[in-house]
Amino acid sequence: MFADVVIPKTPLDELTYYFNPEELGGLNPGDLVEVPLRKRRVIGVVFGVSEECKFATDQTLPIARLIYPGFLSTDLLALTRWAGDYYLTHRGNILGLIIPGWIRKRFKAGWEIFRSFTACDGIAGPELPASLGAALGAGKFGVWVFTDGANFESSLPTLIKQALTQGSVVILIPEWSFDYRLATLKLLRENFGDLLVEYHHRLTAKQQREAYQRVATVSNQLVVGVRSVVWVPVKKIASMVVINEHSLFYKEERIPRYNARDVAVARAKFAGCPVVCYDATPSLETWFNIKSGRYTVVDRPRVPSVRDRVFVVDMRRHRGEVLSPRFIQSLHQVVEKKKGALCYINRKGLSRWVMCQDCGTVLKCPGCLVPLLLTGDGRVSCNICGYQDVAPDRCCRCQGANFQYRAIGVELVQRLLKQQGIFSTLVTADLPVNFECLFGDAVLVGTRRVLSAVRSGNLGLIGLINFDSELTRPDFRTRERAFQLLFQLRELARSAQARMIIQTYRPDDPVLEWMIRGDVVSFLNSELSSRKEAGFPPYKRLIAMTVAGEEAVLGAELEKITARLCGIPCVDVLGPLKLGRQQQKVHQCRLILKIPRNVIPARVIDRKWVDGLRVMVKIDVDPQEIL
Numbered sequence: 280m281f282a283d284v285v286i287p288k289t290p291l292d293e294l295t296y297y298f299n300p301e302e303l304g305g306l307n308p309g310d311l312v313e314v315p316l317r318k319r320r321v322i323g324v325v326f327g328v329s330e331e332c333k334f335a336t337d338q339t340l341p342i343a344r345l346i347y348p349g350f351l352s353t354d355l356l357a358l359t360r361w362a363g364d365y366y367l368t369h370r371g372n373i374l375g376l377i378i379p380g381w382i383r384k385r386f387k388a389g390w391e392i393f394r395s396f397t398a399c400d401g402i403a404g405p406e407l408p409a410s411l412g413a414a415l416g417a418g419k420f421g422v423w424v425f426t427d428g429a430n431f432e433s434s435l436p437t438l439i440k441q442a443l444t445q446g447s448v449v450i451l452i453p454e455w456s457f458d459y460r461l462a463t464l465k466l467l468r469e470n471f472g473d474l475l476v477e478y479h480h481r482l483t484a485k486q487q488r489e490a491y492q493r494v495a496t497v498s499n500q501l502v503v504g505v506r507s508v509v510w511v512p513v514k515k516i517a518s519m520v521v522i523n524e525h526s527l528f529y530k531e532e533r534i535p536r537y538n539a540r541d542v543a544v545a546r547a548k549f550a551g552c553p554v555v556c557y558d559a560t561p562s563l564e565t566w567f568n569i570k571s572g573r574y575t576v577v578d579r580p581r582v583p584s585v586r587d588r589v590f591v592v593d594m595r596r597h598r599g600e601v602l603s604p605r606f607i608q609s610l611h612q613v614v615e616k617k618k619g620a621l622c623y624i625n626r627k628g629l630s631r632w633v634m635c636q637d638c639g640t641v642l643k644c645p646g647c648l649v650p651l652l653l654t655g656d657g658r659v660s661c662n663i664c665g666y667q668d669v670a671p672d673r674c675c676r677c678q679g680a681n682f683q684y685r686a687i688g689v690e691l692v693q694r695l696l697k698q699q700g701i702f703s704t705l706v707t708a709d710l711p712v713n714f715e716c717l718f719g720d721a722v723l724v725g726t727r728r729v730l731s732a733v734r735s736g737n738l739g740l741i742g743l744i745n746f747d748s749e750l751t752r753p754d755f756r757t758r759e760r761a762f763q764l765l766f767q768l769r770e771l772a773r774s775a776q777a778r779m780i781i782q783t784y785r786p787d788d789p790v791l792e793w794m795i796r797g798d799v800v801s802f803l804n805s806e807l808s809s810r811k812e813a814g815f816p817p818y819k820r821l822i823a824m825t826v827a828g829e830e831a832v833l834g835a836e837l838e839k840i841t842a843r844l845c846g847i848p849c850v851d852v853l854g855p856l857k858l859g860r861q862q863q864k865v866h867q868c869r870l871i872l873k874i875p876r877n878v879i880p881a882r883v884i885d886r887k888w889v890d891g892l893r894v895m896v897k898i899d900v901d902p903q904e905i906l
Contacts, residue, residue: 281332282306282342284314284323285359287383288375292363293326295334298342306342311350313343322383324351324374326360351377354549355512361545364881367822367889367898368535376510376535381488408577414553415441415518422544422554422574424561426799427581431557434577436470438518438555439501443474446517446552447500449508451539453526463522464503471501478504478511506531506539509546519547519554525562525763530903538901559770559799560763563756563810566803567817582797585769589779589795593786598636598681602695606742606780610701610722617720618739618777622696622703623768624689625726625748633659633670634751637679639785641751642671647853648813650751662753663871663905664853692744693724730767738775741768746783750790754905755815758790762802765794814851814873816901822872822880823902825858828894830866836894837868843888849875850883871905 280300283293296314298306306312310325320343332339351359355377363370411423415438425434442448452463467475478490491511494502498514506529509519521529521540529539540556547554556565556574559582568574592603613620633642633651642651644661651659651666660667673680689705696703706725720737743749749761765781772779781791793802811818826837837855844852853871874883880900889896 281329282325283327284312285326285370285374286316286321286323287371287378289371290369291371292369295332295339296342297339303342303345308356309349309351310345311347312345315340322346326356351512354546357549358546362537362542364879366535366537366900367880367884367886372535377512379491410575411553412441415445418551420548420551423577424556424565424569424574425577426559426561427578432466442518443499446498446515447502447513448518448520449513449516450503450520451509451543452503452505453523453528454505467503474501476500476502478502478508509539509542516550516552518552519543521556524556524558524565525560527903536899560766563759563806564817567807584796585773586795588772591786591791592780592782594782594784595636601691603782606782607699609740609778609780613739614701616739619720619737620722620740622692622724622742622744624692624744634747634784635674635677635679636681636784638674638677640674640676647755648809649755650753652753665856689724689726738777740777741772741779743781746781747785750785759806762790762794769794819873820876821902823899823905824870825867825897826894827865827867829864832893833866836892844872847883849878
């Protein structure tokens with residue numbers, strides 16, 4: 280007998296081994312086994328069993344022993360195959376996410392159940408939609424989206440209560456930060472107590488082992504974690520829950536580069552259980568699926584207007600100034616009242632985008648409709664398709680000659696505040712700060728990192744110093760990310776009863792009015808129209824290919840790659856675009872592929888062909904940012 284075995288944490292797919300049924304007994308897909316590999320013993324998972332093989336018995340190695348029968352369920356086996364084909368990576372890389380390192384090292388034959396658990400008593404709450412309640416009871420796949428944040432605290436416990444009678448519930452949280460940890464976990468602990476199992480990287484190694492063993496061997500558990508929890512072999516999943524599904528933190532940047540939200544939907548489909556998403560500002564992909572009838576929207580957002588709390592400063596009246604008089608005055612008032620303030624500015628906006636200071640027009644690529652970058656030789660270029668042109672002397676809309684070329688940094692804002700007698704604390708990704716010491720009357724100047732830590736307790740003012748840097752990033756998701764940021768800050772200001780000041784050269788941009796009114800639907804519909812015109816997701820699927828190698832080899836291999844991809848009828852190739860400076864004689868170029876959304880990437884790119892190239896190729900399916 281022969282078995283196809285995948286070895287975790289290796290750039291390999293199935294390897295064929297033979298076994299004697301009389302010695303090992305019958306093997307089945309999902310069994311955890313010990314096999315020889317390059318003069319050492321490793322563990323692997325059986326993916327298939329057959330009586331015949333294209334190799335002779337003396338050309339294959341024997342399986343050493345059976346470690347744990349039925350280790351992976353049928354849905355996880357299917358998920359591993361799907362993820363390998365979709366994200367264009369080897370199944371060994373995917374399996375490395377499912378089987379942690381401590382199992383690969385110890386080769387234990389069985390697991391101990393540390394404690395016994397009682398059934399969930401649940402809590403009182405409103406009834407779920409009939410279709411969702413029926414899906415929970417019948418084990419039926421579907422995706423339901425809650426967009427009204429007011430229903431979160433009431434509907435989530437009710438959902439969990441019903442689902443725990445059928446199996447375990449897995450809840451994905453985008454990041455393990457103050458707001459999600461304090462709000463979501465507090466709600467779950469109050470209602471479900473010992474049934475709650477946390478699984479994330481902030482646990483100790485011992486705590487991670489105990490949590491993993493518990494959810495893999497005991498049913499009817501409530502498992503909460505960040506993106507890696509989507510791979511845990513939970514015993515009988517009854518429902519997957521994704522909170523703030525639009526978050527960038529669900530995207531893994533290391534190999535394999537998966538999106539936990541999409542993996543959660545795929546796993547639920549293979550397991551035959553419903554998926555529930557909570558998001559007041561759903562992503563364009565989710566909204567497209569709602570409008571297409573693939574997902575079911577449970578409610579519509581009922582968001583009150585915040586016009587009395589939001590003030591938009593027209594910076595065209597304050598040319599050359601970083602901080603407007605209105606913002607400085609409001610900040611002094613907040614400091615005098617001993618309240619806290621948040622001064623947000625996106626330091627990533629260091630790219631030299633071009634914007635007219637007279638009318639706020641931003642130069643955009645005619646094909647991709649994303650903001651153009653200004654290069655050192657006086658030309659503008661597109662960061663996606665590589666379009667280039669001479670930088671204009673005058674605005675194409677108002678014929679003005681006053682251009683702003685550079686985003687403002689957080690260090691400059693802190694220096695200017697100090698000149699006004701306001702002392703602030705700088706919070707960026709490069710400066711680790713004890714956030715618990717910052718609340719109260721502190722004035723924080725920071726990038727997106729500070730947003731995940733700020734609480735609304737004593738907050739008096741939120742200021743967006745240069746909102747144009749959010750609207751002019753050279754990426755097709757720029758306006759979507761800008762609106763989601765605005766909505767997050769408006770809700771923080773509303774809950775804290777704080778004021779919000781937005782400084783911009785584009786005060787008439789409809790994004791601002793939609794945010795103030797809380798009109799999420801109008802924004803999403805408008806952005807869908809723009810994406811359709813430019814041919815970007817969700818109407819197309821993107822694949823980013825980064826090719827690196829020595830200059831002499833890189834050119835020839837790029838021609839080979841481009842010729843092969845351009846020969847596929849359904850593929851549009853953008854680029855190649857040269858990236859950055861050379862490092863140790865290694866050059867990098869990037870290709871962007873547009874393929875139909877119903878075509879799985881493995882049908883377009885052959886991994887074996889890519890592995891045979893003389894250059895290093897990094898593939899990112901569904902990139903969240905192209906900068």
